[in-house]
Amino acid sequence: MIWNEKIECASLDQMQALQLAKLQETVAWVYDRVPFYRNKFDSMGLKPDDVKSLEDLAKLPLTVKTDLRDNYPFGLCAVPMDDVVKIHASSGTTGKPITGPYTADDINQWRECVARNLHAAGVFKKDIVQVAYGYGLFTGGLGLQGGCDLIGCATIPASSGMTERQVTIMRDFGSTVLCCTPSYALTIAEKAADMGVDIRELPLRVGVFGAEPWTVEMRQEIEERMGIRAHEVYGLTELMGPSVSFDCQQQDGFMHINEDHVLAEVIDPVTEEVLPLGEKGELVFTAIQRRAMPLLRYRTRDITELRRETCSCGRTLLKMKKVLGRSDDMLIISGVNVFPSQVESILLEVPEVEPQYVLIIRKKGYLDALSVDVEAKAEVYDQGEEKLQAVEKRIEGKIRGTIGIGVKVRLVPPKSIERSEGKAKRVFDARKL
Structure with missing residues (x-):
């Protein structure tokens, strides 16, 4: 079902009754089938029957990425491999990949969540959707493909890369929808x-x-350059893939969470205390309908806040603020916490530069120092060194005034920064060189 009004517009009482039943079912499921969770529960003196309300979620153990790597590849799988129909995985660039096994029911649930996302963005059966996310182990390409299949629209499985061909396909096939990373757009x-x-x-x-x-400024830049409405899909390999949450036509900086499939909390990343709605902290998810590998209280490291209100689109689903940083991506420069997205927001307000940049961390004495390389627009670069220095000084002033730290800015020639065909690499740590 693409537009599931019964779920997406449910009352709070209806949603919480469904969530509690699914949570209790899932907790019993993993206790009986996953030794990792059973040992965690036993060490804490917990039993599945102790979950009597949604407030009891906070009693359950947190799950972190190292738990998945320590149990690689299928130690957290709750079903026999005979019941697994698909296996996705993360890139594994920082260690063993994170695996994501799915049952047939898991796949069907995922397809519906993606279809909800696409429908909210204004995608319909008549559309021609060009999916330029990578296909394969990464959940992006095949995840969006599944939602498109459920809607019944024509899908072009372009995958990522071969950018000239992407443009040719878009022009020749008449693509009306593009799915990819914002940097690749x-x-x-x-x-x-x-x-x-x-x-x-x-x-x-x-x-x-x-x-x-990606920032609101990045969205506006994409919309201006491409003449489109740019919508967001949010997800994790560990939960289901894309469409854990999504934005709607309102584009108010918040996304609707498919909370009949995942329970969301925000915790203090240091104390692990659950924070009330409206406070910023680390996002934690519990899968309550997955069967192959449902994770309890998974720490995403994404920083956001939650809000419960009826959206003007009619949806009553819990909302999460657009994620602009991760606790493990945060930089500490001269004692100040800095997220790359903060710098991006400033750069995209400067008309003389392109939205192509890298942040470089170097050692300066006993402290870390941050510098920024950003591409100048061709007409600006051609004006020579005096113009470039003036723009650099202006950007440095904006960064100092907004974030409170001194950052060296260097305008570099157009098209000199490597382009992304997937997730953009924005931060380079020169301290390790």
């Missing part, structure tokens, strides 16, 4: 301009972007 827009193709004149009208943090 900008790469596609830039390539189109190089090819003499005006994307704004093509049938493309909607973008569904995710898999990396």
Whole structure:
């Protein structure tokens, strides 16, 4: 079902009754089938019957990424492999990959969540959807494909890469929807301009972007360059993949959580205390309908806040604020906490630069120092050193005034920063060189 009004517009009492039943069912399921959780419960003196209300969720053990790596590949799987129909995994660039096994029911639930996301973005059966997320172990490509299949729209499984071909397909096939990372959307827009193709004149009208943090300013930049409405898809390999949450036509900076499938909490990342609605902290999710690998209280490391209100779109689903940083991506420069997204917001307000940048961390004495390389627009770069220095000083002043730290800014030639075909790498740690 694409528009599930019974769920997406449920009353709080109806939703919480469903959540409690599914939570109790899931806790009993993992206790009986996953030794890792059974040992955790036993060491804490907990039994599944101790979960009598949603407030009891806070009693359950937290799960962290190292738990998944320590139990690689299928130590947290709650079903025999005969019941597994698909296995996804993370890239594993920082260690063993995170595996995500699915039963047939898990896949069907995931498809519905993705279809809800697409429907909220204004995607319908008549659309032609170009999926430029990577296909394969990464959940992005096949995840969006599943939602498109449920809607019944025409899907182009373009995958990521070969950017010139992406533009050609978009033009020749008449794509009306583009799904990819936001940084790759900008790469596609830039390539189109190089090819003499005006994307704004093509049938493309909607973008569904995710898999990396991106600012409101980045959304506005994409919308301006491509002439589309840019919507967000949020997800994790560990939970189901894309469409754990999504934004709607209101684009108010918050996303609707598919809370009939995942319970959301925000905790203090240091004390692990559960925080009330409206307070910023680390996002924690519990899967309550998955069967292959339902995780309890999984720490995402994403920083956000939760809000419960009826949206003007009619949905009553719990809302999470747009994620603009992760607790493990936070930089500490001169004693100040800095998220890359803060710098991005400032750069995208500067008309003389392109939305292509990297942050470089170096050692300066006993402290860490941050510098920024950002591409100048061609017409600015051609004006010479005096103009570049003036813009650099202005950006440095904006950063100091907003974040409170001194940052060295360097304007570099157009197209000198490596382009992304997937998740953009924005931070380089030169301390390790």
